[in-house]
Amino acid sequence: MTGYDGLRSALAGPVDRVLEVSLGGSFSRLGYEARSRLLPEYTEAPEPTLAGRNVLITGATSGIGLSAAIRLARHGARVHFLARSKQRAERTRRQVAVVAGRAGYDPDGVSYGIADLDSLASVREFAAAFASGHDRLDVLIHNAGAIHPGYQRNSAGLELTVAGQVVAPFLLTYQLFGLLRQSAPSRVITVSSGGMYTQGLDLSSLQLTAADYQGVTAYARAKRAQVALSAQWAKRAGGTGVAFHAMHPGWVRTPGIARSLPTFSRLLGPLLRTPDQGADTIIWLASADPDRLSTGRFWHDRRRRPVYRIPGARPAALDEGQRLWDWTAEQAGVDASQLPMSDPSR
Numbered sequence: 624m625t626g627y628d629g630l631r632s633a634l635a636g637p638v639d640r641v642l643e644v645s646l647g648g649s650f651s652r653l654g655y656e657a658r659s660r661l662l663p664e665y666t667e668a669p670e671p672t673l674a675g676r677n678v679l680i681t682g683a684t685s686g687i688g689l690s691a692a693i694r695l696a697r698h699g700a701r702v703h704f705l706a707r708s709k710q711r712a713e714r715t716r717r718q719v720a721v722v723a724g725r726a727g728y729d730p731d732g733v734s735y736g737i738a739d740l741d742s743l744a745s746v747r748e749f750a751a752a753f754a755s756g757h758d759r760l761d762v763l764i765h766n767a768g769a770i771h772p773g774y775q776r777n778s779a780g781l782e783l784t785v786a787g788q789v790v791a792p793f794l795l796t797y798q799l800f801g802l803l804r805q806s807a808p809s810r811v812i813t814v815s816s817g818g819m820y821t822q823g824l825d826l827s828s829l830q831l832t833a834a835d836y837q838g839v840t841a842y843a844r845a846k847r848a849q850v851a852l853s854a855q856w857a858k859r860a861g862g863t864g865v866a867f868h869a870m871h872p873g874w875v876r877t878p879g880i881a882r883s884l885p886t887f888s889r890l891l892g893p894l895l896r897t898p899d900q901g902a903d904t905i906i907w908l909a910s911a912d913p914d915r916l917s918t919g920r921f922w923h924d925r926r927r928r929p930v931y932r933i934p935g936a937r938p939a940a941l942d943e944g945q946r947l948w949d950w951t952a953e954q955a956g957v958d959a960s961q962l963p964m965s966d967p968s969r
């Protein structure tokens with residue numbers, strides 16, 4: 624070990640801990656840049672290899688998802704994505720296919736299906752088409768997300784933040800669980816947000832009403848619910864070889880954040896991460912040796928992180944995760960009590 628390596632290894636743990644405590648340091652570009660130079664998860668990590676793996680990602684037409692799709696294709700994955708606009712999907716397909724081709728992989732391996740996560744009927748149709756057209760699914764990435772500025776409900780009466788970011792990913796996972804299981808070891812990755820730290824897990828206040836609606840609060844609660852559901856899936860899918868990971872990307876310069884939090888985005892300016900930096904832990908979770916990743920955990924910058932940090936933001940009850948699971952399954956119109964014994968997509 625050189626003197627530099629010794630210094631790096633001595634600094635890695637303390638610097639990571641200081642960043643974690645500072646929160647802003649951790650979420651910003653500074654956190655990524657320090658950790659990627661110091662932590663062995665970066666400095667000793669092999670190049671990701673995803674050749675021949677089937678990856679399905681939502682929200683690939685913009686920001687973090689686009690960056691993730693490009694990097695997945697560059698490392699050999701056959702990238703399929705869910706998009707709600709045919710025009711943006713086609714533009715993304717071309718962009719990702721060029722990268723796959725340049726890296727020596729089949730550009731025709733990049734494909735998409737159209738669905739709007741705000742509509743469960745649309746998700747069901749998408750999942751059925753995907754399951755009938757593919758014989759395996761190695762990685763499913765729930766990345767799509769948004770802060771809705773105003774209160775809106777879908778045709779089933781669900782508030783849109785909850786419909787698109789809690790119930791829809793649950794339904795998609797449920798419908799593709801059979802494929803994931805037969806492709807084991809496989810994994811499901813959920814892109815949450817550090818904003819969830821501000822909210823406890825409380826089913827009774829997950830859905831805001833028109834009167835008390837605030838986009839940022841609705842979003843943070845939905846992101847909290849995503850992480851709780853990922854842990855519930857992990858518990859139920861034990862022994863199937865399907866692993867569940869949730870992560871947060873930090874503060875990332877994307878069209879989404881510029882649109883929904885313009886002042887924050889302007890103030891943070893150069894401290895925001897690049898989309899590639901935001902996507903980094905997604906790629907790492909998608910490609911790392913499965914034996915190194917315990918299922919049901921929450922990750923940021925390639926390390927396991929606590930799920931709760933603020934004393935007031937805790938689960939409303941010990942069985943709140945179970946209650947959330949039951950409620951979400953009911954909203955999705957599925958009987959998930961039998962998972963993983965049943966094989967819903969087969």
Ligand SMILES: NC(=O)c1ccc[n+]([C@@H]2O[C@H](COP(=O)([O-])OP(=O)(O)OC[C@H]3O[C@@H](n4cnc5c(N)ncnc54)[C@H](OP(=O)(O)O)[C@@H]3O)[C@@H](O)[C@H]2O)c1
Pocket residue numbers: 681682683684685686687688705706707708711738739740741766767768769787814815816817818871872873874875876877878879880
């Ligand atoms: N940027 C950050 O600082 C930050 C921080 C924490 C967490 N995140 C999370 O990271 C993920 C990606 O965010 P981003 O910042 O990259 O946002 P973005 O640039 O707005 O991209 C969001 C993606 O999600 C898609 N999408 C949104 N609603 C959808 C729906 N109902 N159905 C289908 N697709 C939908 C969008 O499709 P269209 O192109 O059709 O709009 C787009 O591809 C989100 O889950 C977000 O919550 C981001």
